[in-house]
Amino acid sequence: MNSNFKKDINDGLSSPIKTLSSKYFYDTAGDALFVKIMNLPEYYLTKAEFDIFKNQTQNIIKSLNIEPDTFFELVELGAGDGTKTKELLKVLISENYNFKYLPVDISNNALDKLKANLNTELPTLKVSKKQGDYFDVLDSLKASNHPKVVLFLGSNIGNMEDEQAKLFISKLSNSLNISDNVLLGVDLIKSKDIVLPAYNDKSGVTKAFNLNLLNRINNELDADFNIDAFSHQPEYTEKEGIARSFIVSNKEQEVRIGALDKVFKFKKDEKIHTEISRKYNDTILNTILENSQLKKVTKLLDSKSYFADYILIKS
Structure with a gap:
């Protein structure tokens, strides 16, 4: 088990504003999904x-x-x-x-x-x-x-x-x-009409790419994330010039991560910040x-x- 991965997941989900680092998107499944993203018409x-x-x-x-x-x-x-x-x-x-x-x-x-x-x-x-x-x-x-x-x-x-x-x-x-x-x-x-679709494609590949991080935590840290209970939410304004990606809890729920022996609580509509893309x-x-x-x-x-x-x- 990657000890840095374990520590970073614990630290990110224990923070008042929950975060998960985008560098952990890239396991075998994540690599394959990102290749698909690079070939999307929107990207x-x-x-x-x-x-x-x-x-x-x-x-x-x-x-x-x-x-x-x-x-x-x-x-x-x-x-x-x-x-x-x-x-x-x-x-x-x-x-x-x-x-x-x-x-x-x-x-x-x-x-x-x-x-x-x-x-x-x-x-x-x-x-x-x-x-x-x-x-x-x-x-x-x-x-x-x-x-x-x-x-x-x-x-x-x-x-x-x-x-x-x-x-x-x-x-x-x-x-x-x-x-x-x-x-x-x-x-x-x-402008937003060019940038935002690159992080929110119609076919849902970017959504799958983001949510795959929860699959990775399930597989590597013995967690019980219900992927269907979370959504992918990108945001962008031209004035700020930063695209942001979030995983959002669709309901009030608890997730146990066995490798950490901890339970994490999520409120309905609570965001987990996963990525920025500065322009x-x-x-x-x-x-x-x-x-x-x-x-x-x-x-x-x-x-x-x-x-x-x-x-x-x-x-």
């Missing part, structure tokens, strides 16, 4: 960033200022299934760049699938996978003095509150050497970067200007 984020990686690959490489004959490490935090990154990897390989790819993910299952897939599609690629939490893995980056390019795509930084994002960027900056680069993907602030503009990003040594080099937009990939350099 524009993956398509928009893929647009950038597919059609502006040379712009990315030029902005990163890397040389074919200088070895570097390409580190991807939260690699997932690597769909977008493969567009970059293919070009780097075809143009004989000297590098190693280090995908990082909290899900061992996702990493194993990605490595197997890469071994088939890109057999000459040097891959070294790393399983763990972003913050833990950042510490290990310091052990290598090779030049680095760090990919943090999919607006994963948007899953952090602003203060946490500042801390993350500061720690990332401190883990890198001068002239190392970061490619940071962020979702841009847009960005230049002003917000500048605030996030202000206490780091990372500086903006360029900004690449998809064809609809829904999404941005910023190239940052440590200086």
Whole structure:
């Protein structure tokens, strides 16, 4: 049993305002559901960033200022299934760049699938996978003095509150050497009619993805959540620029978690906060970067200007 999982579930459900961390969405079932989400018509984020990686690959490489004959490490935090990154990897390989790819993910299952897939599609690629939490893995980056390019795509930084994002960027900056680069993907602030459906699709996949976290607690911590007694509720306002997801209790109820030997009480309509997805503009990003040594080099937009990939350099 994952002791961190057990502790975090206990802490989150014991709080006056209940929370469950989105990083625990990703078990085997959660991984599969998120792949489905990325292919939903409503979920524009993956398509928009893929647009950038597919059609502006040379712009990315030029902005990163890397040389074919200088070895570097390409580190991807939260690699997932690597769909977008493969567009970059293919070009780097075809143009004989000297590098190693280090995908990082909290899900061992996702990493194993990605490595197997890469071994088939890109057999000459040097891959070294790393399983763990972003913050833990950042510490290990310091052990290598090779030049680095760090990919943090999919607006994963948007899953952090602003203060946490500042801390993350500061720690990332401190883990890198001068002239190392970061490619940071962020979702841009847009109207509610575009953003909210991405977290509330008509087919109910996102709902299943969120509620699967309760299944995971049932399976791994011997709990008795009745999934049908909870609903999925996303919220978003353009003014705030943050999409929030909640699991909501449909009735007054009690849930026992055997591994904790505790019973948790839920009021009718009580919310469990599971996820935020911060949307960005230049002003917000500048605030996030202000206490780091990372500086903006360029900004690449998809064809609809829904999404941005910023190239940052440590200086």
